Amino acid sequence: MQEFISKHITSHFPKMDTEVPLDALDDSAVVDDVVFTIDGHTVNPLFFPGGDIGKIAVSGTVNDISVMGAKPIGIASSVVLEEGLDADIVDRVMKSMGDTAAYAGVPIVTGDTKVMGAGELDKMVVSTAAIGKRPDYLDHDMEVANSYRKVDSRWCSDSNTRPGDVIIVSGYMGDHGIALLSFREGYGFDSVIESDVQPLNKMIEKGLRVGGIVAMKDPTRGGLANTLNEWAGKSKCQLDIDEECIPLRDGVVSACELLGIEPLNIGNEGKCVISVVPEMAEEVLKAIRSTPEGKDAAIIGKASEGPGRVVLRTEIGGRRILEPPSGDPVPRIC
Template sequence: MEVANSYRKVASRWCADSNTRPGDVIIVSGYMGDHGVSLLSFREGYGFDSTVKSDVQPLNRMIEKGLRVGGIVSMKDPTRGGLANTLNEWASKSGVELQIDEAAIPLRDGVVSACELLGIDPLSIGNEGKCVISAVPEMAEEVLKAIRATPEGKDAAIIGKAAEGRSRVVLNTEVGGRRILEPPSGDPVPRIC
């Protein structure tokens, strides 16, 4: 508990994307890809027969609840390049391997179907109302509980952890394999701001 209460003496006191250390737990605040698929459907007129809606929402109350618990060392919105880009940035800047459980990543069936139809990786699609959090292992469950208690974080999930190793993101797949999650080469959703 002493380590968790002191937030581990990292290089800075801020939630920087270079603070993730081996053992830290990776949390997402909810379903990934909703905003990107919603926007593509509307802009391009695909008319996906789905209830996928944009996830645009303020996160300040949810984040405040998580920060009050303590133990959060990194936090970022997975906007440009989605979850894949965020995780790859963290792995590179922190010098860790991120081991992610693919089955634990919250993805709506409509998002997965639309992305399969378009040939897009749902992990590379932008989100506007979600965040990715890295927390010390001693406090991760408490952080998860706190953000799940908010409307914005009700679908939050632990998706993996940081480990020693090469700076990369490794997905443990649903069929028992492992694959490298590469950063996206571009953003399939045009900028709107």
């Protein structure tokens, strides 16, 4: 998908001299200190254990703004409906969007609604965009980071990680993808896994107020493996990860073993990967763990000198290259 986007989509757009431009392929762009993002959502099924397309639409967009270090301040929503779709379904999705926006404290301020003919669309597509502004606590965060080493970007961008930085995940990996897959396909696993979908802006603010965070990203499509490889490539350093430190539920591991898929490739919708200067790592971890969204956060490794790759230290003491996924094993997770 990244190759397709770079070759067939962004290559046709004019380049702009902005602080975080389109071709950086970060979660959001920055134009004149305004942070902007947009997402399209095509989840199947619309409702699943722990969430629905409406909750994903709001959470994902809020999180894309937040991981840049910005404060989300407003959401726009575009909804395309299939002709004949039950109005009760529409009401459930819209109520979920409203409840999630209220929880995040980010209002839905404008939108658009269209209808396509029966059979021309699979029930519903929801697109959400958002804007954010640079908060004072991001300036504090970067000042703390700069007191230990030079930070190249004023934002928490993918290319900011440097050797020595500590990598934190905010909780269990793979919950969303397995919840959606097992419910959709009716596998009937013994363990009931619920989606992790949730807005993370309050948790992220807590971490930024401590200071020292240099990069953040939500590991959606392609999971943790894809996020870490993006960081390693853009930051031009090696990420050394301890497999046994990565939070994974037994049910997720068992499901992945049965299906023959890598749990680190499974998408998440309510988790964050954080890179922080080593001197502040324990304080940031403590702050994140004090929130409901980050109570299971863990340090999983650090960056080091080396080529842009991810090296996984296995539970039995071996080492292997963690490759980016060649394809998403769980289609339509968001």
